[in-house]
Amino acid sequence: MxxxxxxxxxxxxxxxxxxxxxxxxxxxxxxxxxxxxxxxxxxxxxxxxxxxxxxxxxxxxxxxxxxxxxxxxxxxxxxxxxxxxxxxxxxxxxxxxxxxxxxxxxxxxxxxxxxxxxxxxxxxxxxxxxxxxxxxxxxxxxxxxxxxxxxxxxxxxxxxxxxxxxxxxxxxxxxxxxxxxxxxxxxxxxxxxxxxxxxxxxxxxxxxxxxxxxxxxxxxxxxxxxxxxxxxxxxxxxxxxxxxxxxANLGAGAIEAGITTITIGTSGAIRRTVQRPLREEKGRLFSYILNVNDPVDRNYYVVGGPTNNGANVLQWVSEKLMQAETEAVLAEAATVAAGSDHLLFLPYLQGERAPLWDAGVRGSYLNVDWQHGRAHFARAALEGVLFNLLRIERILSRYTGPTKVIHANGGFAQSAFWVQMMADIFGVPVRLNESNESGAIGAILLTMKAMGRVSSLVEATRQVGFGQTFEPDADRHRQYRLVYERFEKALP
CATH class of the missing domain: 3.30.420.40 (ATPase, nucleotide binding domain)
Incomplete structure (x- = not known):
């Protein structure tokens, strides 16, 4: 064997x-x-x-x-x-x-x-x-x-x-x-x-x-x-x-057009795989080599943007703001309607890479009023992390085309509530990878290509397994589009 x-x-x-x-x-x-x-x-x-x-x-x-x-x-x-x-x-x-x-x-x-x-x-x-x-x-x-x-x-x-x-x-x-x-x-x-x-x-x-x-x-x-x-x-x-x-992109099975990968661990990233290098006019997107100079297969580059603020935001809300276990915080956040009753959160607790590339920027809550309680602050924080990723995706899609489906992985994928929120905010299906070990799996798939066990990286991704797919809710997506417009206007 x-x-x-x-x-x-x-x-x-x-x-x-x-x-x-x-x-x-x-x-x-x-x-x-x-x-x-x-x-x-x-x-x-x-x-x-x-x-x-x-x-x-x-x-x-x-x-x-x-x-x-x-x-x-x-x-x-x-x-x-x-x-x-x-x-x-x-x-x-x-x-x-x-x-x-x-x-x-x-x-x-x-x-x-x-x-x-x-x-x-x-x-x-x-x-x-x-x-x-x-x-x-x-x-x-x-x-x-x-x-x-x-x-x-x-x-x-x-x-x-x-x-x-x-x-x-x-x-x-x-x-x-x-x-x-x-x-x-x-x-x-x-x-x-x-x-x-x-x-x-x-x-x-x-x-x-x-x-x-x-x-x-x-x-x-x-x-x-x-x-x-x-x-x-x-x-x-x-x-x-x-x-x-x-x-991680390769191990997530995201090698073809229209597939966007989002990873949310402590930090996060949104990525696409393309056939040529990308240079964004304001220098906000990375363009890294995956596989080039291949005599048979295509050249592949992974392009996108990383964020400093992912599940660490949930950790901050749980430990510093609500002093509760993350499971309890997620359950409480789920009691509030989409949009957090107009409460916005800019999730820049540790500076930010994409889309701001400003190590000194810091986060804030906006539109706080008397009706907002703990659950609102929790849900707005989760929404803020995803709005920031959506902002990167909108910049990225200008160069790579629209996202048709998201392949998602990382620790956040353990929360069906947060994953469904991603589908509702982005307005596309979110497909979970069967394994969260996408980096190691990607290394295996690239090795199989290097050994000649598969003829292309597209063929290699057929080894990738998937779990549940979350479909967006049309009503919540329409509501989130309006909320996102306010979020974008509030960006530094």
Missing amino acids: NCILGVDIGTTNVKALAFQPETGQIIAHASAPLATLNPQPGFAEQDPDEVWTHLIGVLDEVCREVDQQQGRIEAVGFSAAMHSCMAVDDTGKPLTNAILWSDNRAEKQADSLRGEQATLGKDIYQQTGTPLHPMIPLCKLAWFRENNLRLLRRATGWISIKEYIWHKLTGNYQIDYSIATATGLFDSQRKEWYPPALEFAGIRIEQLSEPVPTTYAGKLNNPSLPGSISAGLANAGLYIGASDGCL
């Missing part, structure tokens, strides 16, 4: 799935939580060695499970979170923690590219497809240029957590095109590092990894791994894969 492993290195968990292509079943699964460090206000980091230790534990568990079922691991594909950045020395030892996407220390440097250096900023966006924000390595490196120039220059390499893991497994510093296009340093047209961006960041090309296609295959080269992993992966190809956002 042959299987393919999908590994997803996130910011909150590292996961591995063993997938059996012939049956379409997941035969083994393991997960471990990852801690985020906040050494200063606005800083968000992870210990790369802790990530490595947990990854080894997860791989060990899955390899043992597969072996117990007399299975054979044929290949491993990798998914990883975008925008991390860390320094290493010439032995591969970390000189810093991994700085995460949620780290805002480089707000000044991002503002510079939108302000006094706006001409350079627009040029970098046009070449890279990466919106200008403190999250991206381009700005983080510029922060080091201004705050720790000695370290910036001394480091042998500036890499992502995925490159660190890949080097530990294979001995090579390589970065897939997908992760590279999320750095703000990579010319996505030429498939090479972009000199003006490197100059702004203050680094040399020698300090960056070799860019390779997302279907690139390497070999295991680490004699110190536990025996179960060494044996389990002895004959397995290692496929470098892509970023979690791009692979």
